[in-house]
Structure formats: structure tokens, C-alpha cells
Amino acid sequence: xxxxxxxxxxxxxxxxxxxxxxxxxTTDSAxxxxxxxxxxxxxxxxxxxxxxxxxxxxxxxxxxDFTITQPDCATPPAKFSLWVEYGGKTESNTVYCCPGExxxxxxxxxxxxxxxxxxxxxxxxxxxxxxxxxxxxxTTVRVTAVGRFFAGRKQNYxxxxxxxxxxxxxGCCSLFVIERVExxxxxxxxxxxxxxxxxxxxxEGCKDKSLKYLNHVSLSFSDGTEEVIADQKLADDGTRAWAxxxxxxxxxxxxxxxxxxxxxxxxxxxxxxxxxxxxxxxGKTSVVVVVIRPYWLSFYAKSDSIAWVSTxxxxxxxx
Numbered sequence: 001x002x003x004x005x006x007x008x009x010x011x012x013x014x015x016x017x018x019x020x021x022x023x024x025x026t027t028d029s030a031x032x033x034x035x036x037x038x039x040x041x042x043x044x045x046x047x048x049x050x051x052x053x054x055x056x057x058x059x060x061x062x063x064x065d066f067t068i069t070q071p072d073c074a075t076p077p078a079k080f081s082l083w084v085e086y087g088g089k090t091e092s093n094t095v096y097c098c099p100g101e102x103x104x105x106x107x108x109x110x111x112x113x114x115x116x117x118x119x120x121x122x123x124x125x126x127x128x129x130x131x132x133x134x135x136x137x138x139t140t141v142r143v144t145a146v147g148r149f150f151a152g153r154k155q156n157y158x159x160x161x162x163x164x165x166x167x168x169x170x171g172c173c174s175l176f177v178i179e180r181v182e183x184x185x186x187x188x189x190x191x192x193x194x195x196x197x198x199x200x201x202x203x204e205g206c207k208d209k210s211l212k213y214l215n216h217v218s219l220s221f222s223d224g225t226e227e228v229i230a231d232q233k234l235a236d237d238g239t240r241a242w243a244x245x246x247x248x249x250x251x252x253x254x255x256x257x258x259x260x261x262x263x264x265x266x267x268x269x270x271x272x273x274x275x276x277x278x279x280x281x282x283g284k285t286s287v288v289v290v291v292i293r294p295y296w297l298s299f300y301a302k303s304d305s306i307a308w309v310s311t312x313x314x315x316x317x318x319x
Contacts, residue, residue, distance in 0.1 A: 031052055048149050051149055055146075060140050061092075067220060068176055069081075077162075082175070083172065088110050088120025088122065090130075145178050149174070191293055191306070193294055196219055198218040202277050210317045215254070228309045229300050231243065232300055235305075243307035250291050266280050277291075282315075
């Protein structure tokens with residue numbers, strides 16, 4: 001079960017209405033979209049509710065995931081996640097609850113949300129963008145798009161921190177409905193990991209046994225991304241230059257907070273230019289460490305050199 005699914009079940013959110021039925025309220029094609037950053041939306045969603053905006057950020061797409069995020073935002077006053085839909089009659093081919101858009105079919109009518117009918121420009125750029133998402137079932141893309149933003153409702157359940165939600169997977173998120181994809185960064189490098197899962201599904205080595213996630217850094221969940229950017233800066237200035245060329249050292253270094261006083265002996269069980277997986281048999285448990293060169297990190301690097309970073313550490317009982 002994904003972290004997003006766990007979060008949504010725990011909060012028992014109420015889904016706001018998203019309809020594909022026609023409406024008398026339509027978008028004003030002559031209006032100039034507001035320039036906004038993801039961080040500004042996260043800080044004050046209500047200020048942009050129902051506005052047409054131009055946004056540049058990272059889209060992640062996979063199982064129960066079609067979201068926009070930005071890794072270098074400060075923690076907003078209330079938890080914020082941003083789900084994505086396409087305007088017009090085009091569905092997103094995303095598996096989520098409920099009911100999801102996994103069939104790839106088109107809608108009978110243009111998408112209407114909260115009484116606002118949202119159009120879609122299905123031009124060559126949009127087709128190339130959607131072709132990339134279809135080609136890479138779990139992926140991350142840097143994109144600039146114009147669309148309609150819906151804040152949703154600010155909610156608070158069980159005394160937990162407030163969050164904005166009502167749309168997307170189990171009502172997890174605010175909503176950005178794409179009207180036009182202006183540009184996106186193509187995937188042309190073989191040494192970068194474009195996935196959004198960041199090692200979540202790598203095998204821990206002990207089947208049908210207890211599994212504990214010690215660490216997971218994924219752009220989809222925005223956990224630990226600021227530390228990853230900081231590590232890239234240390235590599236760029238020479239303080240941590242070894243992170244460019246020594247993934248095993250990166251893996252070993254990332255284990256220290258969890259296994260103090262121990263000396264892990266790692267075995268490389270998977271090796272590609274973009275991802276390496278190490279396994280350590282620690283007594284009766286198996287520890288897996290995944291290190292990658294994240295695609296999104298290339299946008300924060302001083303050069304084409306991207307540091308190896310540890311994104312997933314998990315431990316399983318092998319008895």
C-alpha cells in the first residue's frame with residue numbers, strides 16, 4: 001500500500017464533486033493566467049482557488065499517483081498535495097480510488113469541476129507529454145502548464161494537522177486541471193533515475209516476513225528532498241565529491257543513523273547507471289539500500305554531475 005493511500009485512509013477525507021457533465025459556466029479563454037509557483041499555492045491555497053494559473057513544477061505519475069510537487073518548498077501552514085486531471089474529454093489513465101481513470105477512455109462531455117467547465121488544448125506538445133507518461137508507467141517530468149486550480153477544503157481530523165483536500169485519490173489533495181501543456185523537459189539521459197517510486201518496490205530479500213521501512217525519500221511524498229538537495233550542494237562544492245562516484249559509500253553512510261556502532265558489509269545486487277541496490281545480511285534480518293541519481297535533482301546541480309543519494313532503506317526479518 002502506498003504512503004499516499006495510507007495517509008488518505010487515516011484521514012477519512014470527504015471527496016468533493018468532480019463532474020464531466022456540461023455546465024453553463026465556462027472558462028474565459030481571453031483571461032491571462034496568473035503566474036504562480038507550487039510553493040505559493042501550498043502556502044495559501046485559498047488565495048488561488050478556482051483561478052487559471054501558469055505553473056512550472058514536477059509531475060509524478062504512477063500507481064495511485066498523478067500529482068504535482070516541488071522538492072524545495074518550506075513546510076506550509078497546512079499539509080498540501082496537488083492532484084492532476086486533464087481538462088476537456090481526455091482522461092489521464094491513472095489507477096486510483098475512486099473510480100480512477102485507468103481505462104484510457106474519453107469522457108462524453110468536457111470535464112466540469114465545481115460548476116466550471118475546463119477545456120483542453122490537445123496539441124503536439126500535449127500528445128508528446130502524454131506519450132511519455134504512457135511509455136514510462138512510473139515517472140517524473142518537469143513541466144510548465146496552464147490550468148485551473150481548485151483548493152478544495154481545509155480539513156482537520158482526529159486532532160491531526162490541518163490539510164487541504166477533496167480531490168484525487170481518496171480525496172487526498174487540492175486539484176490542478178491541465179488546460180494546456182506549454183513545455184516539458186524530455187527524458188534523454190541514461191544516467192538519471194526518472195521514477196517517482198525511488199526504490200520503494202525493490203525486493204527486500206525475505207519473502208512473506210515482517211518488513212520495516214527505515215527511510216524513503218520520494219518526490220511524490222516530498223519527504224527528505226531538501227536534505228537531498230543539500231547533499232548535492234556539498235558534492236558540488238567538493239565537500240562530498242565522493243558522492244559522484246562511490247554509490248556504495250553513499251549507501252553505507254546512510255545506514256549509520258539506523259545501525260549505530262555497526263559496520264555493514266554490503267553486497268551489490270543491482271547495478272545500472274542510474275540505480276544501484278545493496279543488500280546486507282545483518283544477523284536474522286536483511287537490509288536493502290537503494291541509491292539513485294534522481295532526475296529531479298539535476299535541476300539543482302551546478303553541472304551535469306549528479307550525486308548518488310540513498311532513497312530507500314528497509315529491513316526484513318528473515319527467520
